[in-house]
Amino acid sequence: MSFKSVFIAVFLGTVLIVIALIFNANRPATDTNQPSPDFVRATGKCATCHRRETSAIIHQFERSEHAKHGVSCLDCHRVVDGQEQQAHRGFIIAKHLTAKNCSECHSTEYTQFLRSRHAAPAWAAVYGARDFTAEQIAFAEKYHKGAVERPANRLAIAEGESAINVGCLGCHDIGKPNADGSIGSCTDCHARHSSSVALAREPETCGQCHMGPDHSQLEIYGESKHGVLYNAQRTKMNLTAAPKTLTTADMSVPTCSTCHLSGLDGLNVTHDTTERLSYWLFAAVSDKRPTYQQGQDAMKETCLKCHARSQVEKFYQEAEGVVADTNEKINEAVALMKSLREDGILTDTPFDEPIEFLYFDLWHYYGRTAKHGAFMGGADFVQWHGNYELLLKMTELKQIAEELRENGSEQ
Numbered sequence: 001m002s003f004k005s006v007f008i009a010v011f012l013g014t015v016l017i018v019i020a021l022i023f024n025a026n027r028p029a030t031d032t033n034q035p036s037p038d039f040v041r042a043t044g045k046c047a048t049c050h051r052r053e054t055s056a057i058i059h060q061f062e063r064s065e066h067a068k069h070g071v072s073c074l075d076c077h078r079v080v081d082g083q084e085q086q087a088h089r090g091f092i093i094a095k096h097l098t099a100k101n102c103s104e105c106h107s108t109e110y111t112q113f114l115r116s117r118h119a120a121p122a123w124a125a126v127y128g129a130r131d132f133t134a135e136q137i138a139f140a141e142k143y144h145k146g147a148v149e150r151p152a153n154r155l156a157i158a159e160g161e162s163a164i165n166v167g168c169l170g171c172h173d174i175g176k177p178n179a180d181g182s183i184g185s186c187t188d189c190h191a192r193h194s195s196s197v198a199l200a201r202e203p204e205t206c207g208q209c210h211m212g213p214d215h216s217q218l219e220i221y222g223e224s225k226h227g228v229l230y231n232a233q234r235t236k237m238n239l240t241a242a243p244k245t246l247t248t249a250d251m252s253v254p255t256c257s258t259c260h261l262s263g264l265d266g267l268n269v270t271h272d273t274t275e276r277l278s279y280w281l282f283a284a285v286s287d288k289r290p291t292y293q294q295g296q297d298a299m300k301e302t303c304l305k306c307h308a309r310s311q312v313e314k315f316y317q318e319a320e321g322v323v324a325d326t327n328e329k330i331n332e333a334v335a336l337m338k339s340l341r342e343d344g345i346l347t348d349t350p351f352d353e354p355i356e357f358l359y360f361d362l363w364h365y366y367g368r369t370a371k372h373g374a375f376m377g378g379a380d381f382v383q384w385h386g387n388y389e390l391l392l393k394m395t396e397l398k399q400i401a402e403e404l405r406e407n408g409s410e411q
């Protein structure tokens with residue numbers, strides 16, 4: 001090693017140590033063991049114990065807006081109407097917390113959430129209406145006709161209880177009916193103790209459930225211009241900005257929440273994720289929603305905070321074209337399956353013959369993917385994961401149908 005390279009190595013090493021020391025000195029006070037005065041005021045006895053028992057919860061809570069505004073542990077953990085209680089170290093606390101505890105202070109958000117498909121319809125998509133009261137069913141049906149008053153899902157039944165509980169409900173419990181009469185979970189998006197809007201604005205938070213071939217929103221977003229820009233510039237975004245004053249200066253690139261929930265530049269924040277939609281894209285054949293016009297206007301208003309009207313109109317026109325063409329393709333498959341049933345070649349029971357799975361994949365994976373890709377800027381999903389597969393599966397479907405008919409006529 002030359003003198004010069006030894007000198008450079010020693011110099012670089014010293015610089016690194018100095019940087020590490022500066023960095024350490026700048027770490028937030030919450031990372032040390034000294035509780036902040038705000039925090040002590042807010043939490044008292046619970047925290048003293050729980051700093052030893054479950055310290056991560058304390059660290060999460062300490063960073064929250066709740067801690068800053070003096071909301072205490074007991075403000076959330078206290079028993080509200082209809083909840084089971086337990087004695088705990090000199091306190092009475094609720095056995096389980098639900099959306100009801102949050103709604104005590106955030107009734108506006110709760111009411112909006114109740115109107116959305118994230119509430120009762122999400123649970124009913126798996127278990128049907130059986131777990132809801134007549135009143136809850138009537139409320140949800142007012143906003144989403146047929147979304148709660150329906151039988152349990154046939155695929156779920158075929159897969160069995162453990163698949164339902166750990167699988168389906170791992171996502172669909174966002175609309176769980178709680179024992180205290182409330183519905184749903186706020187912590188799926190905000191977490192239990194950080195109660196953060198920044199977290200809810202991260203695409204990965206929605207992507208916990210909105211991913212995979214049947215609803216590939218996270219993947220589509222990731223390849224869209226929006227997703228690429230966001231990932232490149234996320235450290236420059238002010239994700240903690242208060243919703244009521246969020247501007248394009250805080251977030252100049254949209255995430256899922258910007259388009260579907262946020263109050264950008266004076267728009268209203270909404271917890272009703274249905275409010276800005278115009279089609280039932282999840283359906284096999286996508287019809288317009290009864291709220292088509294107001295849904296589309298509301299979403300476009302968001303786009304228009306960042307884009308010119310002509311750009312937005314062109315984008316929608318093209319996406320609606322993909323919906324119309326996909327509908328046509330799926331309708332062809334629907335007619336084929338119907339004729340096989342009418343001719344007695346297939347039973348009426350779903351998911352007992354292989355061709356039914358092929359048909360299901362056709363619309364549930366590839367049809368949906370093409371439509372979602374078109375509306376959220378994912379070219380690869382419109383085409384290779386969408387239309388190419390639609391063409392392939394349709395060809396297979398026709399061939400198998402023909403074979404079934406030939407075998408059927410031999411008997």
Ligand code: HEC
Nearest residue numbers: 045046047048049050053054073074077088089091092093
């Ligand atoms: C004297 C110490 C002490 C105090 C005071 C205390 N806790 Fe706890 N808490 C514990 C311990 C110990 C556990 C059990 C941890 C474990 O299971 O590992 C616990 C568990 C819990 C659990 C989980 C209970 C369960 O059954 O799953 C919750 C929730 C909780 N505490 C909330 C609170 C709240 C809210 C307060 C203040 C109103 C509080 N605690 C005050 C020591 C304490």
Ligand code: HEC
Nearest residue numbers: 043046047050054057061066072073076095096097192195
């Ligand atoms: C914003 C409301 C909120 C606040 C404030 C809050 N909690 Fe919680 N906490 C929750 C929720 C929701 C759960 C999940 C409970 C459930 O599923 O029944 C929970 C769960 C817990 C658990 C069990 C967690 C586990 O993973 O085992 C403990 C312990 C706990 N909280 C302690 C505290 C303490 C101590 C404080 C104050 C420093 C506090 N909480 C403040 C909402 C809150």
Ligand code: HEC
Nearest residue numbers: 065069071075076101102104105186187190195196197198
């Ligand atoms: C005792 C009243 C109270 C309860 C209970 C409560 N909150 Fe809050 N919450 C507040 C206050 C006060 C603020 C801060 C002021 C504001 O933003 O309105 C706040 C702020 C928030 C924010 C905005 C945070 C941010 O980063 O700007 C979220 C999200 C939130 N709460 C979610 C929840 C959830 C989820 C629950 C239930 C698990 C809950 N809250 C329970 C009083 C409460």
Ligand code: HEC
Nearest residue numbers: 121125126153155156159167168171172208209210215282
């Ligand atoms: C990874 C999370 C996840 C899992 C696991 C999951 N779903 Fe879903 N499901 C979703 C999401 C997200 C949507 C919304 C899709 C959309 O609108 O594009 C959805 C939509 C649906 C729909 C259409 C909407 C409606 O109300 O009719 C049905 C039905 C459904 N799921 C049933 C099930 C069943 C049954 C299972 C288990 C066999 C299951 N899901 C497993 C996340 C999941």
Ligand code: HEC
Nearest residue numbers: 117121122125171172174188205206209256257260273274
């Ligand atoms: C815990 C799982 C979960 C998380 C997290 C989640 N969702 Fe959903 N979402 C669902 C399920 C399940 C459905 C389907 C409900 C139904 O129609 O039955 C859904 C449906 C939707 C719909 C369609 C509503 C309609 O009327 O058809 C939108 C839009 C949506 N979610 C956006 C979001 C956004 C944005 C986020 C993040 C801020 C998010 N979701 C987080 C599970 C989740």
Ligand code: HEC
Nearest residue numbers: 206210217218221254255256259277278279280281282375
């Ligand atoms: C640039 C704005 C934008 C972004 C970012 C965005 N979406 Fe969307 N999303 C849309 C539009 C537009 C539609 C179609 C609306 C319609 O039906 O008119 C849509 C449709 C949906 C649907 C379909 C609902 C149905 O009818 O089945 C879901 C679910 C959804 N988005 C979730 C997400 C999630 C999760 C993310 C982030 C990973 C995301 N979106 C990112 C604009 C966006």
Ligand code: HEC
Nearest residue numbers: 099102106109110113186189197200201243257262263269
């Ligand atoms: C699908 C994910 C999701 C769910 C579920 C959810 N939130 Fe939110 N919430 C968000 C997002 C995203 C924002 C930030 C909106 C923005 O950027 O303007 C937010 C903002 C908030 C705020 C701040 C509002 C303001 O105007 O300052 C509160 C309070 C809140 N949520 C409470 C709740 C409560 C209570 C529940 C349960 C009833 C809940 N949230 C369920 C995603 C969610």
Ligand code: HEC
Nearest residue numbers: 225226248251252253254259299302303305306307312315
């Ligand atoms: C918060 C601001 C914001 C919102 C809201 C938003 N976008 Fe964008 N969008 C951007 C930015 C920034 C770019 C990159 C622009 C550039 O390259 O200069 C972009 C790029 C695009 C592109 C790609 C343009 C290209 O060819 O590079 C399309 C298409 C697009 N947006 C459509 C939409 C639609 C449709 C909506 C509403 C559903 C929407 N955007 C909502 C900020 C936004």
